[in-house]
Amino acid sequence: KQWYQRRVRGKQWKQELEKQIEAKKSGASATPGVSAAVSPATTLQSPVNNYLLGQNSLLDPHEAERRQEARRRAMKNQEMIRLQVEEKERKKKEEEQRLKREEEIEMKRIAEEAKRMAEEVKREEEKARAKEERQLAKIAEMQSK
Numbered sequence: 001k002q003w004y005q006r007r008v009r010g011k012q013w014k015q016e017l018e019k020q021i022e023a024k025k026s027g028a029s030a031t032p033g034v035s036a037a038v039s040p041a042t043t044l045q046s047p048v049n050n051y052l053l054g055q056n057s058l059l060d061p062h063e064a065e066r067r068q069e070a071r072r073r074a075m076k077n078q079e080m081i082r083l084q085v086e087e088k089e090r091k092k093k094e095e096e097q098r099l100k101r102e103e104e105i106e107m108k109r110i111a112e113e114a115k116r117m118a119e120e121v122k123r124e125e126e127k128a129r130a131k132e133e134r135q136l137a138k139i140a141e142m143q144s145k
Contacts, residue, residue: 013060 009062010060
């Protein structure tokens with residue numbers, strides 16, 4: 001039903017525009033010194049309001065409002081998509097930072113464990129060396145008797 005109403009309204013508007021053009025043409029030829037090269041779109045009034053689309057073509061006010069509303073909806077959708085993309089990027093960065101922190105903590109833990117194991121190995125080597133020295137001292141003491 002809406003498309004039919006728009007079609008009828010468009011036909012009526014076109015007829016009214018053609019009437020205005022004819023009236024201007026007949027008036028322009030009767031007036032000397034007036035140029036006939038003036039665009040009808042810039043001199044004629046739409047039945048309701050005058051909206052321009054592109055260069056010198058009139059646009060129905062309802063169509064202009066519909067297009068403006070479509071632009072608003074598109075802008076709103078683009079803004080929502082932009083916000084979603086920003087949120088996704090923010091979450092991705094946070095996740096990368098969290099993984100990096102966990103990796104650093106794990107590397108520190110591994111380094112501390114390696115240091116602790118190295119110290120433990122060093123103590124065991126010292127114990128083994130001390131034990132060996134004691135055994136050598138006992139052997140030397142037994143040989144000297």
